[in-house]
Amino acid sequence: xxxxxxxxxxxxxxxxxxxxxxxxxxxxxxxxxxxxxxxxxxxxxxxxxxxxxxxxxxxxxxxxxxxxxxxxxxxxxxxxxxxxxxxxxxxxxxxxxxxxxxxxxxxxxxxx
Amino acid sequence: xxxxxxxxxxxxxxxxxxxxxxxxxxxxxxxxxxxxxxxxxxxxxxxxxxxxxxxxxxxxxxxxxxxxxxxxxxxxxxxxxxxxxxxxxxxxxxxxxxxxxxxxxxxxxxxxxxxxxxxxxxxxxxxxxxxxxxxxxxxxxxxxxxxxxxxxxxxxxxxxxxxxxxxxxxxxxxxxxxxxxxxxxxxxxxxxxxxxxxxxxxxxxxxxxxxxxxxxxxxxxxxxxxxxxxxxxxxxxxxxxxxxxxxxxxxxxxxxxxxxxxxxxxxxxxxxxxxxxxxxxxxxxxxxxxxxxxxxxxxxxxxxxxxxxxxxxxxxxxxxxxxxxxxxxxxxxxxxxxxxxxxxxxxxxxxxxxxxxxxxxxxxxxxxxxxxxxxxxxxxxxxxxxxxx
Numbered sequence: 001x002x003x004x005x006x007x008x009x010x011x012x013x014x015x016x017x018x019x020x021x022x023x024x025x026x027x028x029x030x031x032x033x034x035x036x037x038x039x040x041x042x043x044x045x046x047x048x049x050x051x052x053x054x055x056x057x058x059x060x061x062x063x064x065x066x067x068x069x070x071x072x073x074x075x076x077x078x079x080x081x082x083x084x085x086x087x088x089x090x091x092x093x094x095x096x097x098x099x100x101x102x103x104x105x106x107x108x109x110x111x112x
Numbered sequence: 113x114x115x116x117x118x119x120x121x122x123x124x125x126x127x128x129x130x131x132x133x134x135x136x137x138x139x140x141x142x143x144x145x146x147x148x149x150x151x152x153x154x155x156x157x158x159x160x161x162x163x164x165x166x167x168x169x170x171x172x173x174x175x176x177x178x179x180x181x182x183x184x185x186x187x188x189x190x191x192x193x194x195x196x197x198x199x200x201x202x203x204x205x206x207x208x209x210x211x212x213x214x215x216x217x218x219x220x221x222x223x224x225x226x227x228x229x230x231x232x233x234x235x236x237x238x239x240x241x242x243x244x245x246x247x248x249x250x251x252x253x254x255x256x257x258x259x260x261x262x263x264x265x266x267x268x269x270x271x272x273x274x275x276x277x278x279x280x281x282x283x284x285x286x287x288x289x290x291x292x293x294x295x296x297x298x299x300x301x302x303x304x305x306x307x308x309x310x311x312x313x314x315x316x317x318x319x320x321x322x323x324x325x326x327x328x329x330x331x332x333x334x335x336x337x338x339x340x341x342x343x344x345x346x347x348x349x350x351x352x353x354x355x356x357x358x359x360x361x362x363x364x365x366x367x368x369x370x371x372x373x374x375x376x377x378x379x380x381x382x383x384x385x386x387x388x389x390x391x392x393x394x395x396x397x398x399x400x401x402x403x404x405x406x407x408x409x410x411x412x413x414x415x416x417x418x419x420x421x422x423x424x425x426x427x428x429x430x431x432x433x434x435x436x437x438x439x440x441x442x443x444x445x446x447x448x449x450x451x452x453x454x455x456x457x458x459x460x461x462x463x464x465x466x467x468x469x470x471x472x473x474x475x476x477x478x479x480x481x482x483x484x485x486x487x488x489x490x491x492x493x494x495x496x497x498x499x500x501x
Binding site: 002004080081082083084085086101103 | 208210256257258259260262264265268
């Protein structure tokens with residue numbers, strides 16, 4: 001199995017997500033499991049306004065990259081190949097935005 | 113050969129090296145022992161064996177040498193997909209929607225058709241190092257993102273076949289009218305696109321759009337010899353010698369068009385093929401069934417709302433309702449701006465103006481078209497029209 005990060009870009013702040021979408025987020029690992037994939041880690045991010053960027057020694061407010069869609073969450077997915085990963089990632093509920101699937105470099109940065 | 117070897121290595125560069133190595137071995141062995149009965153099979157076997165050794169070697173290193181146990185690297189099993197064909201798997205890999213369309217075409221040309229990177233760069237009008245870098249990036253994405261060497265599953269197939277068909281159509285078009293250079297046609301590209309379309313047809317006999325694309329390419333191919341005169345000058349459809357069209361190819365295309373239009377809701381390649389086939393069936397330009405062609409363009413425009421289709425529809429409209437009506441359509445397209453830089457728009461406009469006797473305006477449009485063409489044969493054609501306008 002290969003590992004992919006699924007980056008969720010969303011225009012709607014996490015606290016404003018409709019209940020139905022929240023419920024689908026909570027059920028996402030199970031639904032991906034049914035497809036033969038596996039979610040190994042997941043993070044939901046506070047809104048953009050809470051972000052602080054550090055570039056060299058310079059500390060500024062705001063996220064590193066300003067886009068209309070905001071990086072709202074990330075999860076790590078184990079899948080056979082890109083097609084399998086895309087099939088799993090398509091299950092991600094999004095109100096307005098989309099997801100990006102990025103293969104992870106094959107070394108462990110998280111201790112076992 | 114490459115396609116069969118890739119299945120072992122799952123790495124395009126390694127597979128290409130193994131294939132090259134097989135050719136080297138063949139040069140030595142065949143000189144000594146004579147050419148084997150089935151040279152292709154011999155080469156494939158050797159390339160796959162070399163590749164398998166490479167994979168084993170890597171596995172041993174990975175599992176650390178001290179163990180000194182040769183791990184059992186089995187050949188990957190023959191896949192149980194609906195279409196067990198290595199070449200088709202490679203085509204679908206090259207045409208994966210996760211790759212940029214230009215990379216899809218470039219990879220298909222390079223890996224499936226074996227076209228040299230320099231020639232691909234030439235077709236795309238970019239320097240060779242630029243194209244080499246694009247191909248390398250695409251190969252890296254295939255490896256890093258693990259784009260599978262597989263024909264997509266049944267539910268993904270319709271969407272993915274349409275990408276493959278688009279690439280084959282572009283491949284054929286790139287050869288049909290070379291974007292630059294001294295010759296109008298690049299036969300190696302049109303020939304390979306046609307071969308691949310035939311292969312898809314064999315493997316997906318029930319797909320109406322595959323039938324449509326193959327029919328479309330066949331009609332173009334049937335008319336190929338008459339597109340230029342003996343001096344290599346471009347001939348318009350109305351000037352071409354219809355007796356020299358390949359009637360067997362047109363007949364084959366006709367049968368495919370029927371399948372493409374009756375096997376389900378018509379797709380864009382089926383309708384395009386039907387239009388091309390109507391042109392091919394007509395005994396002469398004036399006797400062409402223009403009202404039917406116009407009706408087909410209306411269908412096509414709904415399926416594929418492209419400004420290029422709208423422009424072609426305008427040309428058919430001119431034949432049904434006269435040049436004035438078509439000029440009004442073209443004026444609307446000019447306002448839209450999406451065809452700015454498309455050399456066939458001023459060329460079509462020039463022709464309509466010329467037919468109306470508005471020669472000064474026609475000359476201006478011919479000059480605009482001339483400025484947009486990089487192909488010597490097209491330029492000569494437009495220059496000749498300009499002097500006649």
